[in-house]
Amino acid sequence: MVRFENVGMRYGAGPEVLRDVTFVLESGSFTFLTGLSGAGKTTLLKLISVAEPPSRGLITLFGHDLATAKRSTLPGLRRRIGVVFQDFRLLDHLSAFDNVALPLRIAGRKESEYARDVEELLVWVGLGDRMNAIPPTLSGGEQQRVAIARAVVAKPDLLVADEPTGNVDPEIGARLIRLFAELNRLGTTVLIATHDRALVESTRAREMRLVDGRLVELRMSRP
Amino acid sequence: MKNRRIMPNSKGAAPLDVVIAVMAFLAALALGASLIAQHAADSWSAGLSxxxxxxxxxxxxxxxxxxxxxxxxxxxxxxxxxxxxxxxxxxxxxxxxxxxxxxxxxxxxxxxxxxxxxxxxxxxxxxxxxxxxxxxxxxxxxxxxxxxxHSHWINRLRDLAQTLVWSAYGVLFLIAVATASIVAFATRAGLDAHNDMVSLLHQMGAQAGFIARVFEGHYFRAALTAAGAGAATAAAIFLAAGGLQSVGYEAVPFLPPLSVKPIELLWMLAVPAAASLIALVTARVSVLAALRQIH
Missing domain, CATH: 3.30.70 (Alpha-Beta Plaits)
Structure with a gap:
């Protein structure tokens, strides 16, 4: 599903924020990416989600070598990935419904086909009564849930989430993790970046830890 | 119930609307002038030949x-x-x-x-x-x-009228070029203003054509509305001129009427149609060029 080989990343002429990162995410796996602030978690997620090209090394995604993949194939690869951004990145002028529906519109689906799915998902994340609200009127936790619903609505092959439970109370956080687990059970590969130790310890999932831009495999998934 | 447009309408659009409305007004005046000049040529020829x-x-x-x-x-x-x-x-x-x-x-x-x-x-x-x-x-x-x-006068007047007609076409061309340049500039500014939205759509796997459609639709609608207002104003002026002449007021007694027939005002519809088409194509080309710079 995802293969990194000796990947390095630096922004401009700055220092390398990722160094010789090598790992494989098997299809259908559930993995936590942990590390202190500034360890490079967000950068690694950007590389996986094809938001940035690496400075060096080889990234293989869904069988495509990103260094040699045609530019025209990249949008299709990106559509197979759901991303929960740390800063949510919702469109302020669109309702919660339309923000969640955005990946489906991009995929060319008609509203009549997806409206029910979007509404059910919003109900599931506890926003059934906030569908028509625009993000500026939503709390941080509500915005985060909209962002998560948007990332999962198209049932992506790969879900990457950057601190997805950072702004929600424990009960909602547990509910969202159950949503990720359910997606994972249905076949989606999940990678969650977090510094929430309790969250990591609450599951048997694999943990990869970043330390000063280098990847340390801490724990393989437990049976 | 739901907001269907991915691109918001408000961000910095008003100045562009005003400029396009003024451009369309000038274009409609030039178009009307070409029609009047053509009338003059026909009238002089028919009257004297x-x-x-x-x-x-x-x-x-x-x-x-x-x-x-x-x-x-x-x-x-x-x-x-x-x-x-x-x-x-x-x-x-x-x-x-x-x-x-x-x-x-x-x-x-x-x-x-x-x-x-x-x-x-x-x-x-x-x-x-x-x-x-x-x-x-x-x-x-x-x-x-x-x-x-009368051949001497007919030929000279016909030449004059044709010069006026071609001058009006030249003005129309210049206005079209200016409008395209303004829309290209506005599209670039719009891309900067909506950089977050563009990068989000890009990140979500939107094809360049999808993002371009978001922008071209926005500028198409803006140009259609603004140019419609500009052309309507010009049409109203031509109608008013026609009304004044119908009650006996002559701008210049020995020249043909300086007004356009009501049916010919339909030509004014070409102005917002052309302006919106120019805006659409310019926005699309500008957005696709800008997106090629993104990973």
């Missing part, structure tokens, strides 16, 4: 009136005897005074002026006269007769 005028100049001394009448009769005989001329009629004194009235007024003194006698003659459609031979015949029958077939 197929006609000739003979002037019998008054003798400076002697029994002028008698000589004028005799020469008029002689010239009429020549004209009526010329194959291809279907009608030759001398203008009455009242008709002649009416002709000079715009320049000399209607004072009693004007009637005392030694005006030439004018003869209007119509040429049968399709007939070609030998004007030099006719002039010679007239000269021999009426020594003070001068033949005017």
């Amino acid at each position: 197929g006609k000739i005028t003979v002037q019998i100049l008054p003798a400076s001394t002697g029994a002028a009136r008698d000589g004028l009448a005799a020469e008029t009769e002689a010239a009429l005989a020549v004209l009526r005897g010329t194959p291809g001329i279907v009608r030759a009629t001398p203008l009455t004194e009242a008709e002649q005074l009416k002709l000079v009235q715009p320049w000399l007024g209607a004072e009693a003194l004007v009637a005392e002026l030694p005006l030439p006698q004018l003869i209007d003659a119509d040429i049968a459609p399709g007939s070609v006269l030998d004007m030099d031979a006719l002039a010679r015949h007239l000269k021999s029958a009426a020594p003070h007769a001068v033949l005017d077939d």
Whole structure:
């Protein structure tokens, strides 16, 4: 599903924020990416989600070598990935419904086909009564849930989430993790970046830890 | 219930709308000017072609009136005897005074002026006269007769009208180029202003064409509305000018009406159509060029 080989990343002429990162995410796996602030978690997620090209090394995604993949194939690869951004990145002028529906519109689906799915998902994340609200009127936790619903609505092959439970109370956080687990059970590969130790310890999932831009495999998934 | 447009309408659009409305107003004026110039050319050609005028100049001394009448009769005989001329009629004194009235007024003194006698003659459609031979015949029958077939004026007026028409087309072209440049600039500014939205759509796997459609749709609608307002204003001015002339107000007495027929105002619809098309294509090209710079 995802293969990194000796990947390095630096922004401009700055220092390398990722160094010789090598790992494989098997299809259908559930993995936590942990590390202190500034360890490079967000950068690694950007590389996986094809938001940035690496400075060096080889990234293989869904069988495509990103260094040699045609530019025209990249949008299709990106559509197979759901991303929960740390800063949510919702469109302020669109309702919660339309923000969640955005990946489906991009995929060319008609509203009549997806409206029910979007509404059910919003109900599931506890926003059934906030569908028509625009993000500026939503709390941080509500915005985060909209962002998560948007990332999962198209049932992506790969879900990457950057601190997805950072702004929600424990009960909602547990509910969202159950949503990720359910997606994972249905076949989606999940990678969650977090510094929430309790969250990591609450599951048997694999943990990869970043330390000063280098990847340390801490724990393989437990049976 | 739901907001369907991915791109918000508000961000910095008003100045662009105003500029496009003004451009469309100017374009519609230029278009109207070209129609008026074309009317003038047609009117002058239709009014003067197929006609000739003979002037019998008054003798400076002697029994002028008698000589004028005799020469008029002689010239009429020549004209009526010329194959291809279907009608030759001398203008009455009242008709002649009416002709000079715009320049000399209607004072009693004007009637005392030694005006030439004018003869209007119509040429049968399709007939070609030998004007030099006719002039010679007239000269021999009426020594003070001068033949005017209007070709000199028709050609000059037609050239003038065509110059005006092509000038109007040139202005339209320049306005189109300016509009495209403004929309390209606005699209770039819009891309910067909506950078977060563009990068999000890009990150979610939107094809360049999808993102371009978001922008081109926005600028298409903005241009259609603004240019519609500009063209409607120009159309209203032409309608008002037509209304003034219909109640007897003439802007310039010896020129054709400076108004456009109501049916021809439909041409004004071409202005918002062209402006919105220019905006659409320019926005699309600009966005696709900008997206090629993104990973």
